[in-house]
Amino acid sequence: MxxxxxxxxxxxxxxxxxxxxxxxxxxxxxxxxxxxxxxxxxxxxxxxxxxxxxxxxxxxxxxxxxxxxxxxxxxxxxxxxxxxxxxxxxxxxxxxxxxxxxxxxxxxxxxxxxxxxxxxxxxxxxxxxxxxxxxxxxxxxxxxxxxxxxxxxxxxxxxxxxxxxxxxxxxxxxxxxxxxxxxxxxxxxxxxxxxxxxxxxxxxxxxxxxxxxxxxxxxxxxxxxxxxxxxxxxGNPCATPTPPQQPSPPAPLQRVPLAPAQQKASPSPTPPPQENSIPVLAVVTLIAFGGTIAIVGAIVVALNRRREEVEVLGQPIPSRNSNKYTSFQEEKLEKDALVKYDVGSASGRKAGMAAAAGGNDQGRLVFVRNGRERFELHDLLKSSAEVLGTGNFGCTYRATLPNGPSMVVKRFRDMNRTGREDFEEHMRRLGRLSHPNLLPLVAYYYRKEEKLLVHDYVPNRSLALMLHGNRGPNHPMMTLDWPARLKIVKGAASALAYLHEELPMLGVPHGHLKSSNVLLGESLEPLLTDYALIPVMNQAHAAQFMVSYKSPERKQIGRTSKKSDVWSLGMLMLEILTGKVPMHDAQQGKESTDLVNWANSVAKEEWAGQVLDSKMSRTKDAEGQILKLLQIALACCEENVEKRWELKEAVDKIEEMTQGDGDNSSTAAEGEVDSSKAGPEDDLSSIAIN
CATH class of the missing domain: 3.80.10.10 (Ribonuclease Inhibitor)
Known part of the structure; x- marks a missing residue:
């Protein structure tokens, strides 16, 4: 007891x-x-x-x-x-x-x-x-x-x-x-x-x-x-080492003349030794050369096998033409999605998602946000699927869960920069991020060849489509007034500052900030997406397509920095203010402009008439604030990275901005329609991963 x-x-x-x-x-x-x-x-x-x-x-x-x-x-x-x-x-x-x-x-x-x-x-x-x-x-x-x-x-x-x-x-x-x-x-x-x-x-x-x-x-x-x-x-071949000089062959033996009797006894003269030495030497040389070729061939085969097993930077493995990488049906689906996102049977659309997930239920979704309703991979595969678009990194699907919400599933093909452990650690890090102007990561699916990232579905269009989209005569284009544009700039800048604060270990915390990666919520609040992916993207693919790699310092000194995000923010502000597509984003299919040089070439007193977007509704009182934001944008786009503003300075200046005309509305100024209902002529590829 x-x-x-x-x-x-x-x-x-x-x-x-x-x-x-x-x-x-x-x-x-x-x-x-x-x-x-x-x-x-x-x-x-x-x-x-x-x-x-x-x-x-x-x-x-x-x-x-x-x-x-x-x-x-x-x-x-x-x-x-x-x-x-x-x-x-x-x-x-x-x-x-x-x-x-x-x-x-x-x-x-x-x-x-x-x-x-x-x-x-x-x-x-x-x-x-x-x-x-x-x-x-x-x-x-x-x-x-x-x-x-x-x-x-x-x-x-x-x-x-x-x-x-x-x-x-x-x-x-x-x-x-x-x-x-x-x-x-x-x-x-x-x-x-x-x-x-x-x-x-x-x-x-x-x-x-x-x-x-x-x-x-x-x-x-x-x-x-x-x-x-x-x-x-x-591309600089190494000098071939000079082979050691071969010793001269010994002089042929001198034949001793035979006596006359011996000469008669010999029925035919024996050929001199040097005549037989030539073909023997040739045979030996051919054998040695053939052996060398065999050894070199074995080395090439071994290196090719190694190349198939290990991804070495700059060569995405395996080839996109390989059946192991993707199916013909899936490639066709993606090509069709570029212009006919709503064409094809439901089973065909699901096939693309199933192929991306490696078949039926191979693995599980990993949720990175607490308090979210859980669902399984097979729930996504059973749901009605719609291809939203394709981009440089993969395909984007909208999956409507049975008795549940719609989710966006982004399929990445070029995301093999890290192993599974580091990839999952980075996804957990992204899952902990929380900001009103960041589209949160909900879950991910890991497979060696491909990855799926799951986000909430945002029914409104991207900023790129709002600024540059062509909706056709039956669907007039929505235009953004000055208060709405300032609201988008402030939200994007605030979210970018948050990323830099929460992810200081990353060289470029966002890395891919552009108008097609800014979605717009119900009240036109900006939601940044495709952020902080450089650490897991294949370096060669990132260098070819991601916005931060288009920055001046990347071209000048071959590297990016945190100020590459500042440059991207400046270019985004110029695009919002001018309504023109910047040079680095010409793939949107619109006529592009070198916005920085163009704005600098116009006299400041003529900015309001020649540089600013003529479709931007504004009052005369607001023009002072608009031109001030234009100057902030140009300071963020300074080619000399040492003279370029720090992000904190830019964000502080943006936060000081007011709308200037007393209009606190954040709605589109004209042509208002229900933006959650996409017309048949909408170009939804701007929401894809690109």
């Missing part, structure tokens, strides 16, 4: 001991971080929330209480100290962090850290190291990445590292991404053959020699600036 009574007390003691252990662990982590803080310099006070006696992790939901601290289930897993103006010798400060056993991510991007590469070797649990855009220098020890069996992502770009690239990188088994661009590395590229490696950028260094065969399909832009590299990837 006494033992029974003591049981609750024992349990309470065990829980108390566990709590004390957790608190002690948290305090130990705090001590390590505070020591790190004392070693570095924080002139802007960005780490002021790091206070002794407090817990770096606030709770078990992954919310970091200290700035820049990444926690999961109450445990510290990473540091994300980016763009904080921090400085100091990083090698000394990182040494203090080795006492954090659960550390998985280190990101010190865009700071002023100096000194040599910090010692991270034998950190078996480390998965990501981001040190780009600092002032780190010197040679990196060859064994710098030894014993890092979990490491997946390494970004050392835009520093001053020199010497050879560490060969220990070739022995990191799970490496997915490697960026070493814009340094002073010299020597040859290590033989990187990791099966899942899909991003390698070594541009603008001093590398030389042959590009390893494992990287032969990497885009040539990722080798730019290395004058002495050679190989198929850069």
């Amino acid at each position: 006494a033992a029974r009574r003591s049981l609750p007390l024992l349990v309470a003691l065990l829980f108390a001991a566990a709590s004390l252990h957790t608190d002690a662990a948290s305090l130990a982590e705090a001590d390590v971080l505070l020591k790190f803080k004392t070693i570095i310099t924080d002139p802007g006070g960005k780490l002021s929330s790091w206070i002794a006696g407090t817990d770096p992790c606030s709770d078990g939901k992954g919310n970091g209480k200290w700035g820049g601290v990444i926690c999961s289930d109450g445990n510290l897993h990473g540091l994300q100290l980016e763009n904080m103006g921090l400085s100091g010798m990083l090698n000394a400060s990182v040494g203090a962090l080795r006492k954090l056993p659960d550390l998985r991510t280190l990101s010190f991007r865009d700071n002023q850290f100096s000194g040599p590469m910090p010692d991270v070797k034998n950190s078996a649990g480390m998965r990501s190291i981001f040190l780009s855009n600092n002032k780190l220098s010197g040679e990196i020890p060859d064994d710098a990445f030894q014993g890092m069996g979990s490491l997946k992502k390494v970004d050392l770009s835009h520093n001053e590292f020199s010497g050879p690239i560490p060969t220990s990188l070739a022995r990191v088994p799970k490496l997915l991404q490697l960026r070493l661009d814009d340094n002073n590395f010299s020597g040859t590229i290590p033989d990187l053959r990791q099966k899942e490696l899909h991003l390698v950028n070594v541009s603008r260094n001093e590398l030389e020699g042959k590009i390893p065969d494992g990287l032969k399909n990497v885009r040539d832009a990722f080798f730019d600036g290395n004058k002495n590299l050679c190989g198929e990837a850069v």
Whole structure:
């Protein structure tokens, strides 16, 4: 009986001991971080929330209480100290962090850290190291990445590292991404053959020699600036080594003249030896040459098999013409959808979705938002399906669930940049985003070849169709007045600022901001879509089609930045104000314009008459505000990225804007119709993924 009574007390003691252990662990982590803080310099006070006696992790939901601290289930897993103006010798400060056993991510991007590469070797649990855009220098020890069996992502770009690239990188088994661009590395590229490696950028260094065969399909832009590299990837054949000089054949033996009697005894003269040596040498040469051809052929076959198994950056695998990739019926469905989205049987439309999902019920939908009604993949496949349109990345369907709402299913073909683990982690991250001007991600479906993303259906059209659509005589075009356009600009800017705040680890948090990716809600409130997809899109495909890759800095220096989103916002504002399609979005099938140069070429006093959209209803009092927004747009589109406005400055200026005419309405000014009912001549391809 006494033992029974003591049981609750024992349990309470065990829980108390566990709590004390957790608190002690948290305090130990705090001590390590505070020591790190004392070693570095924080002139802007960005780490002021790091206070002794407090817990770096606030709770078990992954919310970091200290700035820049990444926690999961109450445990510290990473540091994300980016763009904080921090400085100091990083090698000394990182040494203090080795006492954090659960550390998985280190990101010190865009700071002023100096000194040599910090010692991270034998950190078996480390998965990501981001040190780009600092002032780190010197040679990196060859064994710098030894014993890092979990490491997946390494970004050392835009520093001053020199010497050879560490060969220990070739022995990191799970490496997915490697960026070493814009340094002073010299020597040859290590033989990187990791099966899942899909991003390698070594541009603008001093590398030389042959590009390893494992990287032969990497885009040539990722080798730019290395004058002495050679190989198929850069179109510069390596010099064939001069074969060693063959020794001269021995002189033929001299025949000794026979005596007359011996000459008569011989019925026929024996041919001299040199006459028989020529065909023998030819046979030997042919055999050797044939063996070489066989070896080369075997190597080519092996490399082709490797190319089929592993996607190397720049070559989407498998081919779109492959039956393994998509069916003929599905390709035909997509082509028909470009002009006849409502043509075809219901079974044919469902076939496209079923093909995208890999057949009937192969897998399950994963929901990323709490409180949403759950449904299964087979519910989507059984529902009535309608092809909304196709774009550069895939096909978009509207699926009406039995006794439920309509959902939009977007099928992506070129989304193989990451493995399953990283893809699902990124989808969960997107599922946590919540902003009134973002179209939320509801669920996703993962298959190696293709992915499905599920969103709510928005019955209104996209901004692109509202600005440029041709609806025909029986369906007059809706035009947007100044209050409606300002409302759209403010909502889009607010959502973009939210993405930059919530996803600071992304180089370009949106990446694909344009009018066809801005849907309009019931009150014409903007809903941004297709955001934050660059991390999972195939790099070559993203570089060809995504808006941020059309920015001036991408063309000038070969890379994008967070200001690429600012440029996209500026171009969107110019499109809204002028009613013209910008050059980078000419695929909409309309006459396009270089909006920046065109607006700058018109005298400012003539902007109202020549630049602004003549269909935009406005009062005379509003023109001052409209022209002010035009100036903000041009400041966001500044070609020189250093002179271009920061996003915060642009958003603050936009928020200060007023409609100027006292009209607070947000409705279309003229030609109002029920926008939820699409006419037969509507071009719905603007809602597709493009």
